Amino acid sequence: MLARPSTTETAFQMRDHVCPNGVRLRPMNPCVIVGGGFAGMVAARRLQQIGVRATVLEKGDVDGGLGNAVISGGLLHIAWEPPDSPADVKRERLLAETSGEIDDELAGALASQSGNIIPWLQAEGVEMRAKTEEPATRWTLWPFRVGTGRRLLPDLGPSKAMQRLYERFREWRGDLRMGAAAHSLHRLSGGWQVGFQTEAGEASLEAGTVLFADGGFQANQEMLSRYVGPNAGLCLLRASTTGTGDGLRMLLENGAEAVGLGRVYGHLVSINALESDELWPFPHLDELCMVGVVVTRHGDRVPVDTSAVGLVTRMARSEDPRGFAVVFDEEIWNGEPGRGKLGLPAPNPELMRRGAHLVSSDTISGLAQRLACKPDRLARAIAAHNTVRGACPVSRPPFHAARVIPGITFTMGGAKIGPDAAVRAPGGRAIPGLFAAGSTAGGIQGGPNGGYVGGLATAATFGYIAAESIAAYVQSAAKSARSRASPGQPDGG
Ligand SMILES: Cc1cc2nc3c(=O)[nH]c(=O)nc-3n(C[C@H](O)[C@H](O)[C@H](O)COP(=O)(O)OP(=O)(O)OC[C@H]3O[C@@H](n4cnc5c(N)ncnc54)[C@H](O)[C@@H]3O)c2cc1C
Structure with missing residues (x-):
């Protein structure tokens, strides 16, 4: 078998150039960004604006990437507060939503820095509009996406936003490698080497800093089994297939601390979604x-x-993520206010319209038979539910049931970062030159009641923070290199 071609690029192969705003980029490769999703592209663009050259490695071969951002609902919020709300309000919401599990410093950084995101995205040409009168939906990527499965809809807001960031990055002559899947990370003296694979073969890049923004490990069954639960890989992947946890794996191999790996964000969907994309995300x-x-x-x-x-x-x-069902009665399904009719689109009638199966019976024992479970156990379960104070009683026939499966949208845990997005080793020390943002980073989401605080706005905010920190890191590394090269000389700035 022929050996795959292998290339390594170093700083010196890159040429200096001047950006449209007059910023001169240094003739070196200070940063590699793994993942051209929302976090990665916000960071890439912000770095260009500051004058720091970055190379983006994107596994997908479509502008905008193939991650969660392009198939998302496009709603930008911080713990259900609009990102431009006062920082103290957002901080309180972050603590409440995560029951205090969010890292305190990360909550502070997210609350104070997320205010920049909306005007910054607007200046990039990303369009957002209010989707409903709910304040949390005030900043939704326009045109609104109501998607089906992983289908790419290039004319809708989430894809358009991502395409816009790619376009801007290219206009400023950014180095974007499409179809480039990063897989290895090695420490060098004064930097890192990132190995990646393209159709042309193996290649690697050397850089002073690496930002990991490859978006979680929800699509990696082996990692789900290891970190979430032995059978978590049997859940529905309510997400893109690109979140395979490569960045987290590389970071852990290089001494990063992991945080909150056992928690996931997602929704409960019909089990028939395993066979039909019509039934997810909604x-x-x-x-x-x-x-x-x-x-x-x-x-x-x-x-x-x-x-x-x-x-x-x-x-x-x-043990059995595919074994659940939800049982309800006619009042819940069709009554006033029929809970079956809540949600957009509502399960009643959308479930059946999209081909999901519902089982119904006039009796609980008949329903048990259809669900292939013991009638006395089901009757006991319903009786126990009906005694809970404030519960909607399940008592009016016909009784209905739908088989339900957890659909994982993204993994909440990841590499521990500080408020500067620098990756931390156990004990809290920053690992020089390594940064993480978006779903690769942990410590932001999670808590006993779920703890979802938003995916897009948190990714954008930490992408933005990472860019600022990388710029400061690169500048200080360059300064130390200069003073090492000319000891005793005053620094020329
Ligand atoms: C159906 C759905 C609806 C959602 N709706 C919302 C919403 O309304 N509001 C909200 O806040 N959040 C929403 N989210 C979540 C949101 O999309 C994510 O939280 C957000 O996109 C995370 O950004 P990211 O940059 O970390 O990851 P991503 O956007 O997934 O980007 C990661 C990128 O890295 C690339 N990549 C992966 N591995 C590699 C590798 N080894 N080498 C190179 N590149 C790699 C991927 O191709 C991808 O382009 C939704 C998600 C889904 C699936």
Whole structure:
């Protein structure tokens, strides 16, 4: 077999150039960004504006990348607050949503820096509009995306926003490597070597800093089993297939500390979504699960003592993520206010319209038969539910059930970072030259009640913070190199 061609680029192969705004980029490669998703491209563009050259490695071969950003709903919020809300309001919401689990310094950085994101994105030419009257939807990528599975919809807001960032990066002569999947990281004296694979073969880049922004490990079944639960790989991947945890793996191999790896963000969806993209990301069954009776394959009740997001993590960690069903009655499904009708689009009638199966019966034992579980266990589960104070009773026939599966949108944990987005080793020391943002970074999301604080705005904010920190790091490294080269000489600035 022929050996694959292999190339290594160093700083000296790159030429100096002047950007449209007059900023002169240094003739070196100070930064490699792994992942051209939302976090990575915000960082890449911000670095260009500051005058620091970065090379972006993007595994996808489509402008905008193939990550979660392009198939997202495009809603920018920080713990359900618009990013331009006062910092103290956002900080409080971050602490409340995560039940205090968010790293305090990260909460402070996110609350104070996220205010920059909206005007910055607007200046980049990214369009956002209010989707509803809810303040949390004030900044939604326009035109709004209501998607089906992973289908790329290039004319809708999330794809357009990403394309715009790619376009701007290219206009400023940014170095964007498409179809380049990073897989290895080695420490060098004064920097790092990133190995990656393209269609042309193996290659590597050397740089002073590396930003990992490759978007979580939700698409890696082996990592899900190791970090979330032994059978978490059986959950529905309610996300793009690119989040394979490469960045996290490389960071852990190089001494990074991991944080919060056991938690995931997602929604509860019909099990038929495993065969049909029509059934994800919407309609989800969160509301139904919160008001109905969630049962195991055997008909035993699963107490719902948390939010739907918390339930997704609990179900993903269970022995049997594909064994759950939600049971409800006619009142919940069709009554006033029929919970089946809540949500956009609502499960009733969207589930059936999109081909999902619902089982129904006039009796609980008939329903148990259709669910292939023991009637007495199902009856006990429903009776226990009906005694819970404030619960919607499940009592009016016909009774219905839908098989439900946790759909994982992204993994919440990741490499521990500081408020400067620098990757931390156990003990809190920053690992020189390594940074992480977006779903590669941990310590931001999670908590006993779910702890979802938004994906896009947090990714953009830490991408932006990472760029500022990388610029400062590169500048200080260059200064030390100059003083090493001419000891005793005053620094010329
Ligand atoms: C259906 C859906 C709806 C969502 N809706 C919302 C919403 O409305 N609001 C919200 O805040 N969040 C939403 N999210 C979450 C949001 O999309 C993510 O949190 C966000 O995109 C994370 O940004 P990121 O840059 O970390 O990752 P991504 O956007 O996934 O980008 C990572 C990039 O890295 C690339 N990559 C991966 N591995 C490698 C490698 N080895 N080498 C090179 N490149 C690599 C990928 O191709 C990808 O382009 C949604 C997600 C989904 C799936």
